[in-house]
Amino acid sequence: MKDALDDILVIELGTVLTAPLAGMMLADMGARVIKVEHPEGGDPFRRHAGTFYSPHFTAYNRNKESMQLNLQSEEGKADLAKLIVKADVLLDNYRSGVMQRLGFDDARLKELNPRLIHCSVTGFGTDGPYRDRPCYDAVAMALSGIASQMVDAEQPSLKGPSLSDNITGMYAAYGILSALHKRTRTGEGARVEVSMLEASIAFSPEGFSQYTRLGLVPHTLSRVAVSQSYAFRCADGRLLCVHLSSVEKFWQGFISAIERPDLLEDERFRTPAARAGNYLELAATVGETFETRNREAWSQRLQAHDIPFAPVNTVPEVMQDPQVRHLDVFYEVQHPQEGKLTAIHRPVRINGGRGPSDKAAPTLGEHTEAIRSEFGLS
Known part of the structure; x- marks a missing residue:
C-alpha cells in the first residue's frame, strides 16, 4: 500500500522540537517534507553535539529534505513564496508576529495558495499577555500544571524527557491531518494554531476534572496512588x-x-x-x-x-528487550556522509506494514540544489 500522505508537500520552517516532530510524523506517513534552514548553521538542534548532525537533530528529522534559504533576504522570501504556491502544508514554530514581519501574513498566504494548510506552533498563543514571551519545554510544563505533578516541592528538580515539546508536535500533526481531510471536501485551506501551553493542559485533563468536580488539587502522588503504581528496588539493586x-x-x-x-x-x-x-x-x-x-x-x-x-529499563536495556526486538523497533540506515546510523521505525502500522524504508535525517542543505532546480528558484 502506498503511504497515506504520499501526495502531500510540506514546507517546514521549524527548529528544535515542536514543528520538526510534527513534520517528521507527516514524513513518516509518506509526505514530502522540505525543511527550510538558515544557511548559517541551520536548525540550532544540529549543533548540540558540536557538529551539524547531532543525535538530537537526527531524532526529530528523519525522512526529510534540507534546503538552505535566507529568509532575511528578498531573494529568499521570493523563493519561499514559490515553494508555498506548490505546497499543501506550511509548518512553522516561530514566535508570534515573525511570519507577518517576513511578509507572510494570513492574507498573503491565502493569496499565494488558497488551498494551503498553515500550521503555526507558538508557546502561548498568538495573542494575550504572554504572546511575546519565549517558551521552551520546561516553561510549558511548569505553566500548564504538569510539572507540579512531577516535581517534589521539598527537593525541586526537573527530570525526564521533553514532554510539552513532543505533546505539542503531536497535536500539531493531528490538527494538520484534520484540516487536510476537510480540504478534500471543501477545497479550501485553513490556519491551524497550536500553543505549547494549551497542548500541555489538554494532554493532562484528569487533574483539572478532579479539581473542578471534587476540589482536589493534584500532586506528585495523586495519579500513582489511585492507579496503584509502584517502583521497587530488588535485592540486586535493579x-x-x-x-x-x-x-x-x-x-x-x-x-x-x-x-x-x-x-x-x-x-x-x-x-x-x-x-x-x-x-x-x-x-x-x-x-x-x-x-x-x-x-x-x-x-x-x-x-x-x-x-x-x-x-525499569535503561535505554540500552530497552534496545535489547525481547519484545522490542520482536517488533523491530530499531534499525540501521546508511547516510552518504555520516555513515551507519541507528534509527526508530514509525510506531504506526497500516495493513500490517510501515511503508517504504525510512531515510536518515538530512545534512544541512543536502537537497538545496535539487530543490532549486525542481521549483525554478533563484
Whole structure:
C-alpha cells in the first residue's frame, strides 16, 4: 500500500522540537517534507553535539529534505513564496508576529495558495499577555500544571524527557491531518494554531476534572496512588515497576506472588480506596519484601500470577528487550556522509506494514540544489 500522505508537500520552517516532530510524523506517513534552514548553521538542534548532525537533530528529522534559504533576504522570501504556491502544508514554530514581519501574513498566504494548510506552533498563543514571551519545554510544563505533578516541592528538580515539546508536535500533526481531510471536501485551506501551553493542559485533563468536580488539587502522588503504581528496588539493586490498577484480581495475585497474605487483613490496605490513601505506607511495606529477591526472580513470580509489571529499563536495556526486538523497533540506515546510523521505525502500522524504508535525517542543505532546480528558484 502506498503511504497515506504520499501526495502531500510540506514546507517546514521549524527548529528544535515542536514543528520538526510534527513534520517528521507527516514524513513518516509518506509526505514530502522540505525543511527550510538558515544557511548559517541551520536548525540550532544540529549543533548540540558540536557538529551539524547531532543525535538530537537526527531524532526529530528523519525522512526529510534540507534546503538552505535566507529568509532575511528578498531573494529568499521570493523563493519561499514559490515553494508555498506548490505546497499543501506550511509548518512553522516561530514566535508570534515573525511570519507577518517576513511578509507572510494570513492574507498573503491565502493569496499565494488558497488551498494551503498553515500550521503555526507558538508557546502561548498568538495573542494575550504572554504572546511575546519565549517558551521552551520546561516553561510549558511548569505553566500548564504538569510539572507540579512531577516535581517534589521539598527537593525541586526537573527530570525526564521533553514532554510539552513532543505533546505539542503531536497535536500539531493531528490538527494538520484534520484540516487536510476537510480540504478534500471543501477545497479550501485553513490556519491551524497550536500553543505549547494549551497542548500541555489538554494532554493532562484528569487533574483539572478532579479539581473542578471534587476540589482536589493534584500532586506528585495523586495519579500513582489511585492507579496503584509502584517502583521497587530488588535485592540486586535493579528496579521493577508494578501497576495494579483498581482490578481486585491483580491485588489478590500480587499478594500471592510476594507471599504476604498478612496484607489482606491489614485495615490500611483492605480496599482500593484504603490502599490509595495509604500509598506510601504500602509502598514501604512491600518494598522491604522486594529487597529479598533479585529482579529476575520477581519478574518470574509476577508473570506467573499475571500481574502487570515491567523492569525499569535503561535505554540500552530497552534496545535489547525481547519484545522490542520482536517488533523491530530499531534499525540501521546508511547516510552518504555520516555513515551507519541507528534509527526508530514509525510506531504506526497500516495493513500490517510501515511503508517504504525510512531515510536518515538530512545534512544541512543536502537537497538545496535539487530543490532549486525542481521549483525554478533563484
